[in-house]
Amino acid sequence: MSGPAIHVFGGTSDARLICQALDAAGESYRLSVATDTGKQLAGNIAGEVVVGRMDKDEMADFLASRQVRWVVDASHPYADVLHRNVAAACRRLQLPLTRYQRPSDIDAIAHPLLHKTDSLEAACAIARPLGRRVLLTTGSKDLAAYRQNLPDKHLLVRVLPTAAVLAQCEALGLGVEQIIAQCGPFSDAFNQALYEHCRPDVVITKESGAPGGYQQKVAPCLALNIPCIVICRPAPAEDAAPADRVASLDEFTQRLSLWRAQRGS
Incomplete structure (x- = not known):
């Protein structure tokens, strides 16, 4: 062939x-x-x-x-x-x-509330003392790991609006008020409105670069004085x-x- x-x-x-x-x-x-x-x-x-x-x-x-x-x-x-x-x-x-x-534009923003780390486990360790409501903008792949590492937190998850992903969220016990099904990337204003609506105590995201709207996710989070944890990319x-x-x-x-x-x- x-x-x-x-x-x-x-x-x-x-x-x-x-x-x-x-x-x-x-x-x-x-x-x-x-x-x-x-x-x-x-x-x-x-x-x-x-x-x-x-x-x-x-x-x-x-x-x-x-x-x-x-x-x-x-x-x-x-x-x-x-x-x-x-x-x-x-x-x-x-x-x-x-x-x-x-x-990468990981160095484009510096702020006392911006925490950069290299693993999901490290991100969860930083998040534990920062409040109960944790907004994840890291996708659906590792939701089970977040549930395991943050069992006492109220997780809010922004995920793609597909049937398979929504079924995954439901299987993990996430309620309808915890699931934000949207397809990005999003503007600064959109993300700011989301943060104001969801009122997270901390946001966990990834170093997604310009195509993934990294700065548009991080800047409004910090402007609202919400701690933001960024999981950096794996070494090439x-x-x-x-x-x-x-x-x-x-x-x-x-x-x-x-x-x-x-x-x-």
């Missing part, structure tokens, strides 16, 4: 932009996403979209059977397991790998040479031009 020479791992707005750049360049490609939500985020792109999770062996078999020649990892900054699996599959097949790293895996890391669409376009030149030689 053969197919497009380029395979993109995505499920983010970053991946959609990369796919649109490939469309503009007239390149065929295939996009992998983990969930149907990731497929929706891809929007109206020309490439085939494959839905489903794969481990490193399944990835290697998939890429080999389709004669892929270049892999682009544009998955979520916090998808460290996926990053490692993609890297392992590419090493096994000796495939070139380009990793898109969303630029040693999965690709420095030359194969890109942090902007322009850098990706340059890398694409180089790949096309090498392919033609």
Whole structure:
């Protein structure tokens, strides 16, 4: 079985932009996403979209059977397991790998009420003495871990409005008054109104960068004198040479031009 020479791992707005750049360049490609939500985020792109999770062996078999020649990892900054699996599959097949790293703006805001940490457990330790009402804007993936680490807190969770996510919240015992089902990113004013309505004692979020509205989440929180805990991104895996890391669409376009030149030689 053969197919497009380029395979993109995505499920983010970053991946959609990369796919649109490939469309503009007239390149065929295939996009992998983990969930149907990731497929929706891809929007109206020309490439085939494959839905489903794969481990490193399944990835290697998939890429080999389709004669892929270049892999682009544009998955979520916090998808460290996926990053490692993609890297392992590419090493096994000796495939070139380009990793898109969303630029960080973690240092754009400094404030006495802004706490930066490197893990969920550390974030929960900081949150415990700060009040009962904890607003999570960290997504649905780790809700069970937050329930376990903050059993005495009244959790408020902002999550994607999908049936699967809402069922997950319900299974964890979260009531309707605790679930805020919305699809972002959101403006400063929107987030400020949310904080004023929910009245959290502390907010826990992630270092999501500009596409995830990091500053728009943090600034109004601090303006209202609400402590904000940010879980920083995992350290980048040693999965690709420095030359194969890109942090902007322009850098990706340059890398694409180089790949096309090498392919033609």
